[in-house]
Amino acid sequence: MMRTLFLALSAVGLLALLIVPFVPALVYDIFVMKTLCFVLFACAFNLLLGHTGILSFGHAAFFGTGAYVTGHLVKVYGVPTDLGILAGGVVAALLGTIIGALAIRRSGIYLAMITLAMSQLVFFFFLQAPFTGAEDGLQRIPRGTFLGIIDLASDTALYYVVLCIIGAGLWVVWRTVNSPFGHVLRAIREHEPRAISLGYPVARYKIIVFTLSAGLSGIAGSLKAIIFQLAALSDVHWHTSGDVILMTLLGGMNTVFGPAVGAAIISTLSHYLDPFGAWVTVITGVVFMTCILVFRRGVLGQLQQRLKRRPSPTASTPIDTKPKPHH
């Protein structure tokens, strides 16, 4: 029941995404691309929060690093766009390894504060470094061509390239969650001492998932830089770190694609509320508050719960009780 509904919804969603460039009267494709970047960003972030139980309050550092690295390489060194995006992801992943290795020396709330402080360090780096254009950011980043054949100057071509890359990124997230590796991550989330006593090198697992999450976040940032032809300080600002947490919570952190729903909602909200200026922050805050107080499962989590509770003639196996794979 759950599965068919999920498949049907995904099919409709995918079809809608495919026809976006043909209905410019209905949706603005740049807006959809921006939302897609946040979808990948939030799902990658949730590898840590939802699936490993680690709250990183500094994920903007990875998103922004991806944006700046890609922007700088493409603009100043004329690196092909595809390699630029790849480099953005790789550098962000390396940064993720470093920050992750430091942050996991503490846990819980301290870890959140450490990642926040580290991301502030990254923020000051991009503010002061000679090549980032300080408050102006990197502007007029050329879009270039993808794989040397697809001209990204056209929004439609860019749209399908972005869609493919985001799709691949989401597939990586889904594969990770549903792999033996993902099961160990959940074991760490549920009972870390037991995971340790079972012989899993927990610290190494945490660093690996940090790296993966940071790398995917970096790719999301790189794409954002190519789409808007801009890498700005707001990409590394702690507000962005807060936004991605909100998206994840709102969508449902105990699901794989809940954060995608959350990203779509928040992105739409800030798009249409943009004319109201500072009110956006207030409204975001109120949504955040409501979410934490009464709605901790998130949209998709709530939906799953609702469907599960309904008595069904054929008893379906809930995802949580799947037998663990043997090693």
Added chain:
Amino acid sequence: MIIFGIPIQALLGQLMLGIVNGAFYAVLSLGLAIIFGVLKIVNFAHGAFFMLGAFTAFLLAQHLDANYWVVLFLAPLLVALVGMVFEWLFLRRLYGLDPIYGLLLTFSLVLVLEGGFRVAFGSSGQPFATPEWLSGTIDLGFMILPTYRGFVIVAALLACFATWYVIERTSLGASLRAATERPELTQAFGINVPRLVTLTYGAGVGLAAFAGVLAAPIFHVNPSMGSSLVITIFAIVVIGGLGSIKGAIITGLGLGVVEGFTRVFYSEFSSTIVFLIMVLVLMLRPAGLFGREEG
């Protein structure tokens, strides 16, 4: 006189500025530490309450023409009241859950408060005049000290001392420490722990607001004055550990001074030195300088 190629006047001036900043750090991390001790929540809104204190002072002085002393005590009280209402209405619902939710709820309060004040007052700063009798300078013989800065240091240290005294030397403080260690047992002894928790949050937030009032004449009063400060405070708290009151005060002051010296010798590192020290501490002594290993 010249030390390491820097005139001693400049050195002492920066050292003084460092001590002033350190005094703010000390008061803020102290408030964060006592809230964490009892509520087990890291109060992300600490910077927002700092800002709220400065704005309350500004509004009281602007519209009611209130005397500086009145403002200095009334503004923190009002902000503490706001904090207690917030704790009583919302924060209370999250006890027993993962402390991360408390961090996130107070973060959402930051968005509401900061956004709200930006809507009402815009992003630019509002000037706040230094009171007449504090606006002069004192000649200390080796340097000229602006009177107000001296006053800030004394007032902040007094606030720290008073807090330490109440917690360590009074019966109210004894119940508070009991509630920190064993809330259920303390409750069984007939002490109203929920009320104590609300009071603690009020006190911590009031301290932040007190720092905000003190800061109002030095910084421009603006909606985002607390938000980057709170991140620095987090780093300080990671360095010092949230476990001890003395630790919070000493680390706060010490890092203010270190920051001041950095501004003299490597000015480009002055905004990041605290974070770099945090990295170093995490590598060498992950539990923090004064910390106990968390559970």
